[in-house]
Amino acid sequence: MSYRLRNATLDDLPALHNLIARSIKELGANDYSPEQIDAALRAAFGVDTALIRDGTYFVAVTESDELVACGGWSRRRTLFGSDARVERDESALDPRKDAAKIRAFFVDPAHARRGLGRALLERSESEAKNAGFSTLEMMATLPGVRLYEQCGYLADDPVTYPLPDGLSIRFVPMRKTVKS
Numbered sequence: 001m002s003y004r005l006r007n008a009t010l011d012d013l014p015a016l017h018n019l020i021a022r023s024i025k026e027l028g029a030n031d032y033s034p035e036q037i038d039a040a041l042r043a044a045f046g047v048d049t050a051l052i053r054d055g056t057y058f059v060a061v062t063e064s065d066e067l068v069a070c071g072g073w074s075r076r077r078t079l080f081g082s083d084a085r086v087e088r089d090e091s092a093l094d095p096r097k098d099a100a101k102i103r104a105f106f107v108d109p110a111h112a113r114r115g116l117g118r119a120l121l122e123r124s125e126s127e128a129k130n131a132g133f134s135t136l137e138m139m140a141t142l143p144g145v146r147l148y149e150q151c152g153y154l155a156d157d158p159v160t161y162p163l164p165d166g167l168s169i170r171f172v173p174m175r176k177t178v179k180s
Contacts, residue, residue, distance in 0.1 A: 001062060003116060005123055008057040009035025011143045015067040016047045016059070023106035023142070032169060039163035041089035044172030049076070050090055051103060060116045069116035073124040075131060078137040080104070095132035099175065102128075102138035103111060103120055104152070116146050129178045152176050 006043050008016065024045055032040070051057035057072035077089035079101050093100065102124055107116050128136060140148050145155060153174040160168045 001109075001111075001114075002112075003060045003062060003068065003119075005058050005119060007055055007058055008052045008059045008072070010052055010053075012067060013047060013049070014058060016070055019067055019070060020045055020047070020104075020106045022108060026109040027107065027112060028141060028143050028146040035165075036163065036167055036169050039125055039167045039170050040169050041164055043163050044081050044161060044169065045104075045106075046061055048074075048078065048081065048088075048104060049083055050078070051077060054128065056124070057104070059119050060111075060120060062111075068108040068111040069106065069120060070092075071117065071120035071124060072103050073080070073128045074101040074103050074134070075128075075133075076101070079137070085105065098133075099135035100128035100131070100133035105144060117144075118151065121151055123148070125176075126179055133178070135175065137173065137175045140174050142170060142172065145172050145174070148174050 007126060019040055020137050028037055039173050051072050051074055054075065055132050056074055060069035075093050076094060077091050080103060103119055105120060149155065154175045157175040158170045160170055162168050
């Protein structure tokens with residue numbers, strides 16, 4: 001099967017919400033409980049429409065235009081999360097001193113392990129680098145850490161993020177320096 005990458009649009013929102021839920025429920029099942037996943041879908045995972053409006057969020061689609069993966073980067077301070085997160089900071093980063101944010105990578109389980117996450121990551125890194133950033137950072141999900149380490153990201157100590165209903169979830173801050 002062949003895929004192509006394109007910029008996400010606001011018209012993609014319903015498909016993105018569906019894709020993110022399918023992805024984390026299946027691909028995250030070994031790392032997170034169903035209760036954590038459900039709470040995270042309400043409070044941590046999801047679409048940040050600022051990335052779509054900025055043109056820095058991408059999707060992978062099949063030949064029949066089925067949306068099967070997503071991910072992107074940001075020139076804004078918010079490190080992770082959807083529009084629903086109250087801790088959002090949409091102020092601009094300075095590429096001379098700040099790290100671009102790698103954001104919201106999810107792959108349809110039926111299309112996992114086909115290089116889609118890596119392709120989206122490479123496009124995000126390339127565009128961030130072209131925008132003047134030399135450092136990239138992210139808040140990785142536990143299932144994502146393996147891919148990001150293979151792509152040269154260095155992990156910091158895991159952090160615990162509070163979720164609704166007294167639950168929490170673990171994420172791993174990661175960084176990478178890109179060469180000029």
